[in-house]
Amino acid sequence: MAAEPFIHLASVAKTYGKGARAHQAISDATFDVMPGELACLVGPSGCGKSTLLKILAGLHPHDAGTVKIGSASVPFDPSRDIGMVFQAPLLLKWRTILDNVLLPAEILGLPAKESRERARALLALVGLAGAEEKRPYELSGGMQQRASIARALVHDPKLVLMDEPFGALDALTREKMNLELLRIWKEAGKTILFVTHGISEAVFLGTRVVVFTAGPARMADDFAIELPHPRTLDLKTHEAFGVYTRRIYKLLGME
């Protein structure tokens, strides 16, 4: 019995500008994401992966095709079911970490007491227990990014959109954050769309990888990553891991 997909995209296209200056940002993006999947969108700069994330977030309209989020069994409310994580943590400098995490709850007008409890629990989940009353400048870049992940989860959204969240971190912190993200994803049980240009990062994290190419921007492939969970760094030396990454390199014309 095939369950209904949580995200269904069919022939989605988006063009910026008009006439001779028109610039195709996405063409023919077609893929499904099941509830609870961690789908990685991978590709070079300018391939439209970030644009697609903005379309899914409801920030940009698309020109053609179908975008459907939610299903009969997993309903989706676009005004409160999206959590966002960006490349920069974008924490408010004047707020404590706890108050930063609470920002979405405040905007949605969620009950303060429950939200605070939830925020504390989430800070513990992302490994920041004890940092509630600290200010962002007292935390390292990686810790700030953990706080921004907690912020993306505080209003209990069904979908978390991550736009190169570890792109600004050093390589070691990034590996560590990848493992942390897998743990958080397992525990929080969210559907995550993760945009990256790190090929091995995409294979390591993803239950599914959607590959985009640039110039012209188009979707090149979409396949499931059938590697065991929970994933450890050992996996990167696995033969299957190499097969997947090679497949993506090939699609991106780098082999």
Add this chain to the structure above:
Amino acid sequence: MSSLDDRSTRTLTAVASHLALLLVWYLFVKFGNVPKFVMPAPDETVKTLFAGNYNWWTNAAVTATEIFGGYAIALVTGVLLALAFTWSKPLEAAMMPLLVSLNMIPKVALGPLIIVWFKYGVVPNMLIAFSICVFPILLTTVRGLREVEPDLLDLVRTLRGSRWQVFTKIQLPGALPYIFSGMKVAAILAVAGAIVGEFLGSDKGLGYLMLQVQVTLDTAAMFMAVILITLIGMALYGAVLALERALVVPDARVG
């Protein structure tokens, strides 16, 4: 603990450098055979405070009223105008270039005009102080209100946050460090503005007193007047710094 030691060492060093300047001044006058009408010694300067006919306290109160009054009007006007500009794009488009042009007028040159329009006294001098210090406050506030991370706005938009929420939760607290950097510049300018006003036309105030005693080459009283003007300026600047310390987290402070 080490930061506390650090701070007390720095305070001591600062006090020592001020005392050293006094000492150099004293030695220079005493052993350099400097005539009293060119440069009085520190003790002779302070003695004028207790001589009867200068009306120090009245004159200092008048100057302080002009400085603080002009500064307060500039602060309210500057911040309110900047707020109006962020709420109305057409207003900003029309007014900002005009204000940038007006800012190029040397405000001191307006002094004689203001005196023609408002006669001489406390109010016109307050207006000169106002005209000279409103621009830095206005321009830095406009700049601060503009400095919002686009991604942060996207985050609020995905939650259907209102413009008011963006303003109160992100824009205004984010602009505070900029407002304070303008306020600090303005504090120095307000003092200059009030004194120029008194030079141009007035019958009270420390600037007025300086012109009176200049005629009799009473340099000691001129020195004392300069010192009192400086102390009033330091009181204003200190108040702004204290307020900044209370409202802005260390990491966010500008300039």
